[in-house]
Amino acid sequence: MQDEELIQSILQGYGEEYAVIVERYQTQLYRTAYYYTQNVEDARDLTQEIFIKAYNNLEKFKHGSAFSTWLYRLAVNHCIDWKRKKKPDYEESISLDKLANKQAGPEELLLHQEMASEIHKLVRSLPERYRTIFILYYFEGLNPQQIAEILSISKRTVETRLYRGRKIMKNKIPMKLSGGVFNDLPSKSE
């Protein structure tokens, strides 16, 4: 069943159908929450809060846009609010089992883990206006148009922030980690 049909059904009183929506989006929302919280416990709590908030506000969902866009908007705003209000108690280091791409040898694995931690730290250190866009574009695989709809900004702004975000990263990331990926961008001193 499509999202819109499910929402219609829930709004007609079949609340138990919401379990399908939770099942469908929990992985993406949990991962997005994790990028903000950097620990699994808070990410779980945040994901639950987002789903409960979405259910209680389901009547506000306008059927003109995609449900996933509406849900992401709610999730991102909730995560940003959480980040503003609370400093995380602790941040887990990125363990190998959490990395999508696993390398072969033990030495490479260690290097990869080190690089992953460094990059995640850099993304987290970006100013908020770049961080969310970076997470959605590079980690969640959304395109600039989808990000623009989620954040209620223009596609052009998303493109500009992605460009500037890379520029900020370039100034911070050690060259040995990036493998020269940011070479196209003028550095701060230039």
Next chain:
Amino acid sequence: MTCPRSRNNWHSYVKKSLSAAELQDMETHLEQCATCREIVSDIRETTNLLASVRVNLEPPTDIRVNVMKAIDKTKYKKENHFSRLMQSVRLLGFSLVATGFLLLALNLNPAVYRLENVSIAEVNFQIGKIIALPFDNFGQTVSVVIGKLDLFNSGLSNNLSR
């Protein structure tokens, strides 16, 4: 930033989300512009680099259970018109019965007594009188209260004049 014609589409191009016309435009431009080709290539490399460090997390199994426990599943259940009508009828019925009891409680004894002793025509007349009785009683009570108030006022003004 260079190339104003293409700079707003670099990341969209990499994610293959341009419209057919925009895509055609971008590809034509990239054939001529080495700078933009390099930028697009670097965005691709960054995408691959960050994709390789993307966290691969499975959500805990209790998220769905906890959410379904926390929400009010009947929140959007609406009553249909028939059940609303039935509820109104029920309320009206209760109101009528309550009114009847009230009237009977006020004048029960005279009514029972009359019913045992007079004809049906007489009963109608008596019921009419019985229904009017509380209003008569109320009228009498009001005039007594007004009389008392008058007495009190005159006593008060006498005291003040002394």
